[in-house]
Amino acid sequence: MALSRSHRVTMNDGNTIPVLGFGTYAPRSVPKSETVMATKVAIEVGFRHIDGAFAYENEKEVGQAIQAKIADGTVTRKDIFCTGKLWSTCHRPDLVRPALxxxxxxxxxxxxxxxIIHSPISLKAxxxxxxAGLVKSIGVSNFNRRQLEMILNKTGLKxxxxxxxxxxxxYLNQSKLLEFCKSKDIILVAHSALGTQRDPQWVDEKAPVLLEEPVLGAIAKKHNRSPAQIALRYQIQRGVVVLAGSRSEKEIKENFGVFEFQLTPEDIKVIDGxxxxxxxxxxxxxxxxxNYPYNDEY
Structure with missing residues (x-):
């Protein structure tokens, strides 16, 4: 599957989304200035899909970076695909537009x-x-199959x-949810695709480190790539839009190198395992x- 660095996939409303995105989440302990720097580097490297959220508490810094790269001529607004998320305290219909x-x-x-919204509520707002033209496309996050069906079967869905x-x-390849989403013409977007940043607020410090997985290491060595590149390319070849976050200039550049090689069907099968x-x-x-989404199988 040869893909260009600007490759996009078409969503069910006719708009397109870049297959590789830059994730802007960072633990609260990280200085906000690092978000500005990292987002600028990502745009300079070639990322055009910027994924953010109000709950990340760094939207202003992400905005500063985007505006700086527009101002210096690196990109135009139309070049950038920008994602935002509606936080859970603003799900009441009269709060949605003010939050946006x-x-x-x-x-x-x-x-x-x-x-994107975070839990199964009415999409009317x-x-x-x-x-109103304030957003081009609307989606959801962290929904299981049952919750997706609640929305898809809702009377009057526009x-x-x-x-x-x-x-x-x-370690969580979501194969069943991916197939369900494909059957409904809904794109699966992968966050935490490289495992975890060891955020003590959310992640157990004893959790396994995905990028130290020997199987990924062996495939990376075979292709002369990094384990992170293997994990990202794996998602793209499955038809998943994937997000990659980092605050390291070296890693950001490295992550964007996923368009320079292909995994074999055997590689994909091994990673599936x-x-x-x-x-x-x-x-x-x-x-x-x-509405806790993780009690269901998928």
Missing amino acids: EETLKNLQLDYLDLY MEKCKD YKPVCNQVECHP LNRNFRYYTLNEFQEFP
Whole structure:
């Protein structure tokens, strides 16, 4: 599967999304200035898909980086595919548009390319934001199959979600959810595709380090690549849009090198065999909530 660095896939509403995105999440202990630097580097390297969220508490810094790269002529606004997320405290319909407008103000943008919600609620308020031109596409995040079906079967649904962004990596390959999403023309977007940044707020310090997995290391050595590149290329060849976050200039450049090689069918099969349904982000504190998504098989 030969792909160009600018390769995009078409979503069910006709808009397109780059297959490789730059994730802007960072633990609270990370200085905000690093977000500005890393996002600038990502755009300079060639990333055009920037994934952010109000809950990451760094939208202003991401916006500063985007505006700086527009100002110096590296990109235009149309070159950038920008994703934002509606946080859980703003799901009430009358709070959705104000939350979106705050995100747009933080980013210094007139519209988002994609706006995502975090739990199964009515999409009507989101649909109004799309109709108003404040966002081009709307999607969801961390939904299981049952929750997706709740939305797809909802009476009066105007716009089907274009994507479902979920944790997805070789230890949690989401194969059943991926096939379901494909059957419904919904793109699966992989966050945490390289494992974890060891964020003490969310991740157990005893969790396995994905990029130290010997199988990934062996395949990386065979292709003269890094384990991270193997993990990212794996997702792209499965038809998954994948996000890669880093604050290291070397790693950001390295991550964008996934278009320079291909995995063999045998490589893909071996990586599939690493699946153990292991989550880095379990959100255990929300297990008693009725919409907690991880009690279902997928």
